[in-house]
Each structure stands twice: as structure tokens, then as C-alpha cells.
Amino acid sequence: MLDKNSWLLFGILLIYPLIHGLSILTDGGTLREFDRPSKVIMGAAVLLFCLRNPPRFKWLMTGIATGAITAGGRALYDRLVTGYGRAFEWMVPIQGGDISMTLGLISLCGVMWSIKTANRGLTVYFAAASAFGVLGSILSGSRGGWVLFPVILFVLYRIFRDWFSPKVKLGMSLALTLLVIFCLTPQSGVPKRIEAAKSDISLYFSGKNKNTSLGHRFEIWKSSVDSFLEKPLFGWGRHGVRLSQEQQYKRGLITKEAYDFNSHAHNQFLDEMAKRGIIGLGALLALLLIPLYLFKQYLKPSFAPEVRTLAAGGVIVVLSTIDYSLSQAFLYHSSGIVFYCVSVIFLYSALRSQQLMTDKSLL
Known part of the structure; x- marks a missing residue:
């Protein structure tokens, strides 16, 4: 039997793909275009x-930590062994770095739990996982993943x-200091990516070159806003936006170059606004904010450390x-x-x- 919160989460997992399906249908799209929404x-x-059949707390958290170590290890292999300029270059570096x-x-949350419960062995493991996960993002050069990091x-x-x-x-302050020091080294690739960003912004707003990495983003963001303003309610659809x-x-x-980039707006919110209007943006916000609301309810000090x-x-x-x-x-x-x-599903079902x-146990 689902409780109210579970029904909320279940409902948005159906509504979001429904909105996309209707957009595809009215836009004259094909069934293949429903592949991504169908995953929801x-x-x-x-x-x-x-x-x-909820996942057990320790199995889930150590599994996530193992994933972080694997991702960071692969990032090191990509940079030090294969010689890629960015980690995860064999796939989409931005996606790999963000994940x-x-x-x-999440492994850092495991560090907090293991310290609270005096589990020293897992503290070391979760701490290593945290470092490897963040390292994977740094080595991928995915600047978008650093914006809200602080x-x-x-x-x-x-x-x-x-x-x-x-x-x-004190230990957390030391770890944060070491992270900042590492990010400032040329080997991390962070200074180079920051300088590139500053150069792209300067070139774009001076009008000298709008076809840099960030300049390209600015152009398609502007395009998406203009498209949204023309059809704010339902949007243009994936094909109609062309x-x-x-x-x-x-x-x-x-x-x-911005016109030839026939893919997405490099901004999930603007992309939804241009293609599916306020309706699509509302579904996207619900997909993000409903889980946030559900998780936030269990952050009070009165709840168990695992919860x-x-x-x-x-x-x-x-x-x-x-x-x-x-x-x-x-x-x-x-x-x-x-x-x-x-x-979201694994963490919520384990939490519940x-x-x-x-x-x-309190009964």
C-alpha cells in the first residue's frame, strides 16, 4: 500500500513522460523519440x-561509494594512461564528470553517518569515495558541475x-583546503578551464568571437528564450522549434553555428521552455522539486542517523x-x-x- 508521499513520487514519474508523449504526438514525432521519457x-x-523490496542502508551506501571510487579511478586512467585531454572523453565528459x-x-553523506556512528573502517572508505568522486568531476573539466558545489x-x-x-x-576544513590547493595546480586542469571560460566570456561580449564554447551556449540560450516568448504555453515541440x-x-x-546545433539548449530548463512551454517546465520542476520536498521532511535531528x-x-x-x-x-x-x-528511487525506498x-522498534 502506497502512502501519500509514495503516491506523489509515483505520480510525477508518470506525469513527466506523459507531457513529453503529448508533445511528441502533437509535434509529429516518432515512437523512437519517446525512448528517453519511457525510462521515467x-x-x-x-x-x-x-x-x-527496499535496498539495505549499508549495501546501498557502500555501493554508491564503490561507484564513486570506480568513476574517479577511471578518470585517473583516462588522464594518466590513455592521455585523454578530459576524463570520460570516450563518452560525454560532462555527463561522466557530473555523475x-x-x-x-552522496559518499560524503556516508562519511557523516560513519563518524556519527563511530564506524572508523567505513569512514575511511566513504572519505576515499568522496575524494575519488569529486576528482572524477575535476579531471573531466565539467565546469557546470562546479557552479553550485560550494x-x-x-x-x-x-x-x-x-x-x-x-x-x-578541523578535519573537514583541512580536506577542503587540500581540495582547493589541488584545484589550483595545473595538473588538475581547473585553472586552464577557468581561464578558457573567462576568455570565452570576454570574446562573446566584445563581439570578437561568438563561436567559443560559452559563446555558443549564450547564443542557444538566447534562442531558447526567444522561442519560448513566441509560444509560452505549449512550446514549439522538438521539431517545431527548428x-x-x-x-x-x-x-x-x-x-x-547556434542554428546548426540541432540538439538541445545546453540548459535543461530553457530547453523545456522552448520545446514544451510552461507545461513542460512545470513537469520538469515537479520531477525535481517533489523529491526534494519528500527528502527534506526527513532531515530533522529527531530522525535516526540512517534516515x-x-x-x-x-x-x-x-x-x-x-x-x-x-x-x-x-x-x-x-x-x-x-x-x-x-x-531518487533507491534512496527514497531505502529511507522509507x-x-x-x-x-x-519504538512500539
Whole structure:
């Protein structure tokens, strides 16, 4: 039997793909275009299964940590052995780096739990996983994953601040200092990516070159906003938006390179606005904010450490996805939509199971 919160999550996992399906249908699209939204429907089925067969807390958290170590290890291999300029260059570096970052941040929640429960062995393992996960993002050069990183760290501090002893605070400050020092080294690739970003911004706003990496993003963001303003309610659809872009190009409002980029807006929110209007944007926000609302309810100090840890992990998944979606259509890729849905479902079903066990033990 689903409770109110589970029904909320189950409902949005059906509504989001329904909105996309209607958009595809009215836009004259093909069944193949429903491939990505259909994965969210799969998520609804997985949710029902996991609510009946929830993952165990330690298995889930150590599994996530193992994923973070694997991602960071692969990133090191890509940079040091294969000689790739960016980690995960064999796939989409942005997606690989962003997923690695999320795994590392959830592992950081595991560090907090293991310190609270005095589990020293797992503290070391989760700490290593956190470092490897963040390292994977750094080595991928995915700048979008760094935008809200300080904000997310601050949110984690606020969630777990009552668990911190002076010794823990000192250790975290030292770890953060070492991370900053590493990011400032040329080997990390971060200074080079920051300088490139500064150069792209300068060239774009001076009008000297609009076809840089960030300049290209600015152009398609501007295009998406203009398309949305023309059809704000239902949007243009995936194919229809090309007509809007063609009109913009002919009027000299966007560059030819921006017009030729027939994919997405490099911003999940603007992409939804242009293609599916306010209706699509509302469905996207619900897919993000409903899980955030559900997880936030379990962050109070009165809940068991395991429950708060899982809830914090869920909050991190949502906030980091919002972060990535500001400069990349993260959910446009199969890797992004599957990772987001599965992460939310696993963490929520484990959290609900853990809370039910806690309630029974108090009876």
C-alpha cells in the first residue's frame, strides 16, 4: 500500500513522460523519440518494486561509494594512461564528470553517518569515495558541475552541523583546503578551464568571437528564450522549434553555428521552455522539486542517523541535478535521466524502509 508521499513520487514519474508523449504526438514525432521519457515510466515500475523490496542502508551506501571510487579511478586512467585531454572523453565528459561528482557527494553523506556512528573502517572508505568522486568531476573539466558545489557543501554542513565535533570540523576544513590547493595546480586542469571560460566570456561580449564554447551556449540560450516568448504555453515541440530557430537565424539574431546545433539548449530548463512551454517546465520542476520536498521532511535531528543520511543523499541528488541542468541538458541524455530516477528511487525506498523499521522498534 502506497502512502501519500509514495503516491506523489509515483505520480510525477508518470506525469513527466506523459507531457513529453503529448508533445511528441502533437509535434509529429516518432515512437523512437519517446525512448528517453519511457525510462521515467520504467522508474515508476522500479519504485513499486523497491518499495516492496527496499535496498539495505549499508549495501546501498557502500555501493554508491564503490561507484564513486570506480568513476574517479577511471578518470585517473583516462588522464594518466590513455592521455585523454578530459576524463570520460570516450563518452560525454560532462555527463561522466557530473555523475562522478554526485556519487562523491552522496559518499560524503556516508562519511557523516560513519563518524556519527563511530564506524572508523567505513569512514575511511566513504572519505576515499568522496575524494575519488569529486576528482572524477575535476579531471573531466565539467565546469557546470562546479557552479553550485560550494552551495551544496554549505547545505551538507547545515544538515549535519549538530553531528560535528571540533575535531571533525578541523578535519573537514583541512580536506577542503587540500581540495582547493589541488584545484589550483595545473595538473588538475581547473585553472586552464577557468581561464578558457573567462576568455570565452570576454570574446562573446566584445563581439570578437561568438563561436567559443560559452559563446555558443549564450547564443542557444538566447534562442531558447526567444522561442519560448513566441509560444509560452505549449512550446514549439522538438521539431517545431527548428522553425523558430530558422526565423531567428534569418533575422541575424543567432549565429549559424547556434542554428546548426540541432540538439538541445545546453540548459535543461530553457530547453523545456522552448520545446514544451510552461507545461513542460512545470513537469520538469515537479520531477525535481517533489523529491526534494519528500527528502527534506526527513532531515530533522529527531530522525535516526540512517534516515537523515539517506534524506541528505536525496537532497544532494536533486540539487546537483539542478546545478548540472543550468549549463547542460543533463536529463536529455539517457545516462542523466536514468541516473537521476534510479538514485531518487533507491534512496527514497531505502529511507522509507529505514523509517518504518525505526517506528516499529519504538512500539
